[in-house]
Amino acid sequence: MNEFLTVTSENHEAEQVLLLIPDIWGLTEYNQSTAQSLAIDYARPSYILDYFYQLTNQPSIFDSSIDSQTAPGLMEKMRGEDFVEIFNKAIIQIKLNQPKLKSIQVVGFCFGGRLAYLSGLEKLVDKIIVCYGAWALKPDFYQNKNVIETLCQARAGDQNLKVLAFFGSQDQSIPANDQASIQQSFESAKISYEHHEYNAGHAYFQQGRPSFDSDAAQKSKHDLDNFLT
Numbered sequence: 001m002n003e004f005l006t007v008t009s010e011n012h013e014a015e016q017v018l019l020l021i022p023d024i025w026g027l028t029e030y031n032q033s034t035a036q037s038l039a040i041d042y043a044r045p046s047y048i049l050d051y052f053y054q055l056t057n058q059p060s061i062f063d064s065s066i067d068s069q070t071a072p073g074l075m076e077k078m079r080g081e082d083f084v085e086i087f088n089k090a091i092i093q094i095k096l097n098q099p100k101l102k103s104i105q106v107v108g109f110c111f112g113g114r115l116a117y118l119s120g121l122e123k124l125v126d127k128i129i130v131c132y133g134a135w136a137l138k139p140d141f142y143q144n145k146n147v148i149e150t151l152c153q154a155r156a157g158d159q160n161l162k163v164l165a166f167f168g169s170q171d172q173s174i175p176a177n178d179q180a181s182i183q184q185s186f187e188s189a190k191i192s193y194e195h196h197e198y199n200a201g202h203a204y205f206q207q208g209r210p211s212f213d214s215d216a217a218q219k220s221k222h223d224l225d226n227f228l229t
Helices: 028-042 068-079 079-099 111-119 147-154 176-188 213-228
Strands: 004-007 016-022 046-050 104-107 125-131 162-168 192-198
Touching: 004 079, 016 028, 016 079, 016 111, 028 046, 028 104, 046 079, 046 125, 104 111, 111 125, 111 147, 125 176, 125 213, 147 176, 147 192, 162 176, 162 213, 192 213
Parallel strands: 016 046, 016 104, 104 125, 125 162, 162 192
Antiparallel strands: 004 046
C-alpha cells in the first residue's frame, strides 16, 4: 500500500474491512500476526495503520527491550489531531483498494485503543473494538476534549455505530471509575456500547506479548466473535 498503511490480507471485492490500530510498538510480529488472524477468522481484508509515521516519516517497528524510551516518547508527543490526519489518509487509500467498501471495523490495542475511539469520526466506521485503551479520559487530547467526548458528540444517536471494550481487572491504568464513566457517556449519547472485564492485566490479548493471558484471550475472542459475526 504505502509506508504507513500495511495490508495483511487482500480481497478487492470485499465490502467490509478490518483496520488494526496497534500498540505503541508498531509493526511487530504479534501485531501483524493478529491482523492476519482477524482477516482469516472474519473473512475480510485487514490493514494495519502505523500512526507514528505521522510524526517520524518512517516505519515504526520498536522492541520494548531496546526502544523503551522512543515509543513512549512518541505516544506523549502525539495528539488526536495527528492521528485523525493520518487516519484520513489511510481511509483514502483503503477506499481506492476496496472499490465496493461499505463499512470498516476498527480494532485498537493499548494506546491504539484510545486512538480507535477517534476513528469513529469517520462514518464508514460502524464497529469499534477497544482492547484496554488506557487514558481514554485524558483531557485536551483532541480539539480540547477527550476521545470519549469527541466520539459521543460526533456520533450521538447514530444507530449504525457499535462499540465494544475489553478490560483487564488487574489493569491499573484503567480504574473501575473510568470504565463506569465511559459507559455512562455512551449511554447518554445513545450509542450502542458493551464492555467485558476479564481476570487479567494490561495487554493480555495478543500471543507474543509477555503479558499474554491465554484464558482471558480465549474469553475475549468468544465475545469478539459474537460482536463481529
